[in-house]
Amino acid sequence: MISSDLEGVLPKEQIIHPEGEPHVLGNGGAQIIEVLSEEDISKVLAYANKYEKTVNIIAGGTKRGYGGTLEQADILLSLEKYKGIVEHSVGDLTLTVKAGTTLQEISEELAKSGQRIALDAPWPERATIGGILSANDSGPKRLLHGSGRDLVIGARIVYADGRVIRTGGKTVKNVAGYDMNKLFIGAMGTLGVISEITIKLRPLPKYEGLALLHFPNGDGENIRDFAVQILDSMMEPVTLEVLSPAMSEELMGKNAYTLAIAFEDQEKAVIYQENWVKENKPAAAELTVLHEDEARGWWMRFRHIGPNGHNDDDNEANTQAAFKIGTNNLDVIPAIETAESLASEYNVSVQSHGGAGHGISKVFIQGFPEDIVSFSKALRAKIEEKRGYVVCIHAPYALRKAIDVWGEKPAYFPILEGIKLANDPKRILNRHRFVGGI
């Protein structure tokens, strides 16, 4: 029996035999293995690979509803307790950290030295750095700071057979060999288990400001025109995030499309840019300005909207799902408007936001499962008309089977499959979790 085998591999305190129904989000395991070290990960994978056991990977569980058509693998490998900072080189602005460390733990530690990871992904107290990078999650500030692929400079990866392979290095510039780091960011854990990550840091901003522009008439053209105007100015917004009326309502009690424009700079430069917004904004748009703690507090609330893998409701009528939409930068505005109009058509409730300077939107939706499925199909059809894409980043297991999580396979799918087989020939890691069933 597999359990006794694994008990020979790791101490039995680290092996949990879950009881009861499988998790509503699926992506579970017949046994849960809690690893405490890279060596543990390596041993478990070597074992699983040898006996062709499938392995699902988890840490904070915030992405549990993201992809995957396996309700249960043989093993659920949990990195939740594999955490801690390995090395923080303050003068080099680099950090090496274990994958199971939450973004908040990292942020708190770095703040002591006036530094940060410039990633503003949601649910920072639960989401781990390994999970954020594996799912390539990001937040509005990617407009200026980039996303995971722009920040990671090195990693230690445990391959499917248990070998530890280093990618990249510890320097901010490095072109020795292939840029293997990139393969594992957004790979949904299908190519290896990220063990340690070395990441570029940024100084904490000297001063933060947030200009919130509410557009009461809900006229997308107005928002677009102002976004174009600011993008074409020499202002340096850190975000240019459009919020749907329902999202604005929840955050600010204002039922209107809102443009959230953040600035991070010397105080004088922040104030100068806020004044620019005041002078150039459309007359009808209402402006609220927040600074420092107030601005940070607002963003923290922003990061706590939507599903997090732990807040699904048992009531079918409140089933929740989330979608990530990629479009041309300025098509974010029509994308959010499309989500709004489809929501009333399909009788679901929707909150959404998207970056007019980076092209990524997220839509959080609640309703009956069948309505969510219809909504998602209509949304994808609309977005694809303008060559964008839609990915379902959260849905209960039962619903994921009805929603095409990733959309059509790309034309170059054989290359993706080839890469998968080069790293994980027996397909044990997060099987069927990724595009095209990889």
Next chain:
Amino acid sequence: MFGKKSRKQPKDPLVRKLMDIVGENEVLYLKEDLVAYECDGFTMSKGMPRAVAFVHNAEEVSQIVKLLNREKVPYIARGAGTGLSGGATPLGGEVIISMVRMKRLLHVDLENRKAVVEPGFVNLKLTQSISDRGYYYAPDPSSQYACTIGGNVAENAGGAHCLKYGVTTNHILGLEVVLPNGEIVEIGEEGIPDRPGYDLIGLLTGSEGTLGIITKITCKVLKNPQGKKTVLAYFDEINDASQAVSDIISAGIIPAALEMMDQTAIHGVESGAHPVGHPRDIAAFLLIEVDGIEAGIDDQMNEIVEVCKKNHVREVKVAQSEAERELWWANRKTGFSAMGAISPDYLVQDGVIPRTRLPEVLTKIGEISKKYNLRIANIFHAGDGNLHPLVLYDARVPGEAERAAKAGSECLKVCADAGGSITGEHGVGIEKKEEMRFIFTDEEIEAQTNIRAVFNPEDLLNPGKLFPEPGRCVEVKRAKAQ
């Protein structure tokens, strides 16, 4: 004369087939024409290609690739040939697919901040094409007036301003690629980020032309900063300059550029085409540029000047005009070639270190210089720890070129041992294949060649580059024989 005659009737049947695809006048095959393609900007290794074909579109590239696959002939894609590690240099017998005729700017969409170019489009031309509307393309390798964006993608080129703005890979949104099986694929269609699938754009960028041939590139473009200030800081002690670099970064300032040059390098640039009048007796200078919202720039610059003063700077000079700023940058960007004024030959290295290790690494490079009795000038992107030790030598002196190569390799070992890398922006190419072992185990190299095999299973596309091979000795002998 005999050239003209044989041009009509090339003996090599492969040349005739290439002509059928790209046109009769678009293939070079005579020895005197091929000599120019024996190497790129790394001149220590040379090999004769079999032919050079100038392509005009992706379809031609695809047809050539399919032809060469059938014939089992290796091939290399080449841009302007400005690479510094031999990535576009033949080992002998390859067909070179020259991308220089594919040089159109296809589309500019400033509202969505992107531009689509063909691979032969020259880096600087992109900025020039959009500067009238206040936009630019950020990656700025020193050779940007000549190098092509296709080559930049293949090498993941850097430049002086990547400290704040990142390297090429941070500015590429989409690629059209001819795979080694001849298939034309588009990745990152429309330049829309995060499309589902492994990050092939990230993988191809910097793959030194071994995974596919890039035929179209969607680049990110940026709006010019509102303000910019450039200063020169002269130091009497090199350690003070190094410490100032660390202290600037630790103070929470990310300058747009933070460059350093030591005394030997200063002698070189002051004897070159763009002398600035740097004092000859200083140990090093820092060239620092900050940019951004004007209202915040003076505060940033004041902090930087304070840091320099704390580190015993002799003098800090602010550029008084755009002309002065441009002169300083010309002096810096032509730094490598200026070494020609003080040495018959030079070898550029490209190590990277964590920037806090600068002082000790510079000391060790000084020791290497003494050991090999060769001057080593240091010009580097100090802000991101990317060193360019220039080993000065005279190839006419027997054995000196070999000594220079050894000294260069030893510099890389020092960087690797300090927790760094053997190349920050020039690539591995032919030059640093063996040095890959300084930083990667055999298993880690194999993990990479396994990925190469997915794209390029027969290793016909740019073979013998990037990775050390067990059969290396055999190859060296073959190259020498040719």
